[in-house]
Amino acid sequence: MLDVHKIRKDFPMLEGHRMQGMPLIYLDNAATTFKPQSVIDAVTHYYTDISVNAHRGDYELSYQVDTEYESARETVARFLHADKREIVFTSGASEALNLVAYGFGRKLLKPGDVVLSSEAEHASSILPWMKTCEETGAELTYIPLDEEGRLTADNFERCMDHHVKIVALAQVTNVLGYEMPVKEICEIAHRYGAKVIVDGAQSVPHMPVDVLEMDCDFLAFSAHKLCGPTGIGVLYGKYEYLDWMDPFLLGGGSNARFDMCGNIMLKQPPYKFESGTPAIEAVLGMKAAIQYIDSIGMEEIHAYERELHRYVVERMMKMDNLVVYNPYSDSGIITFNVKDVFAQDGASFFNANGIAVRSGQHCAKLLMDKLGTSATIRASLYFYNTKEEADIFLDVCSKATLENCLDIFF
């Protein structure tokens, strides 16, 4: 079992920070996560010690940057069980998912083709496909979810036919935190010749992910949800598809050579997708983040989060003033409301008690149909949250009423 009190010492944000005069309890980890000192050091190391461009210079410092930059790619590849040529650096999961829709979808899709997704998707997973379908004449259809809001392999298979060319789904959804049966889905999709694009934003930071084992065709994640820097993320893609697809951007760094007649020869993947000077410090920070996660162990992180989640949800379920929408979530995401209190008013009450949670309106149809509400509060755990923090959160939960939620304004 991981030693959470020892781990917390690695994070400056967990050392004595206060919010609204109260000790800060950070439960918005599905939005972004805190950084350990080793990640902060890796970022400043670039600016302090090796602040030159990558892939550009003939001098020693530049070579050193290249070496560190490419070793980060190897670290990511090992982390996902991929080949390093299959790791494209992007600004985050959103850019990665847009890159697949633009570079792969637009080239592949024709009128009559179908893109399959679900109503539980994050905007970054679904909006690029809406646009791509509009442009190509393909059709975007949604797999029905079960009563609980889950995607099942059975429901998925019922939607499959040979018109389906793309399946775009989150491995763990960001509102309800359910894990989809990704391996089965890839297996079924491939039987029909469809490609599977996995949004790993909420899964990669919390559980072991092996792209070879799941056999997905693309997978995207953001480093900042994994204790890494903001502005950096990854698109994994099977090499033959990366090789076939178009880049999103053209420019310095992605071309091997070009001439005035309009002939462009692009570099091989992953470099053909990486135009312009990249976020070098963020790439080095992402490497440090993965090393940090590895040093704790992803299995341990996953198990700890599940246990803490169970501890919190079991107690929330006993409170008459709360509604929990996803008690059987597979992740650290708890979606709930205070009865008769609008989500944002509830979130402000937690803020007044030093607790960071998020209120939000989610995919309206999913929420209205499955949950019967237009807005919810989301508390999301990570491996550095403690039982002591959970107890304070639960105490504040028990005091949440409309009257108390309004008293914070007086």
Next chain:
Amino acid sequence: MSDMLHDPMVLRQIIMDHYEYPRNHELSKDAGYCQKHMASDSCIDDIYVQAKIANGVIDDIRFDGVACTISTASTSIMSELLQGKSIAEARQILEQYYAMIDGKNYDAQMLEEAVAFHNVGRQANRIKCATIGWKAIEELMDESEKAHEQE
């Protein structure tokens, strides 16, 4: 009125009352109304505000939509407070309301029940909830005056 300022229980009661029983909370289909859709990009509030303005006087204000306690109650109070006022009078009240929200001196007498929001700035991200309906009526008054000038 000044006593009310010091009694949180009364102020809370005002907000709860306007949240649970919002006034003028139904949109009109009458062609004499102008309408504003106010959807904040940083919070959940998504409301429609209508005003019937004739000869420089606000005859009626109505609103509807999905919104939190603070925006529902502040818009409801605004709709009562500004009804029947001239645009010039309404602008004076608006000025006092914004001054209060910004923590500056203001005329509590003029704001009546709207003083309930005098501490909303303690939750800085909720200031937009307390002003969303007020911004809507301000825009509707601007449009009305502009249309009048063009006539």
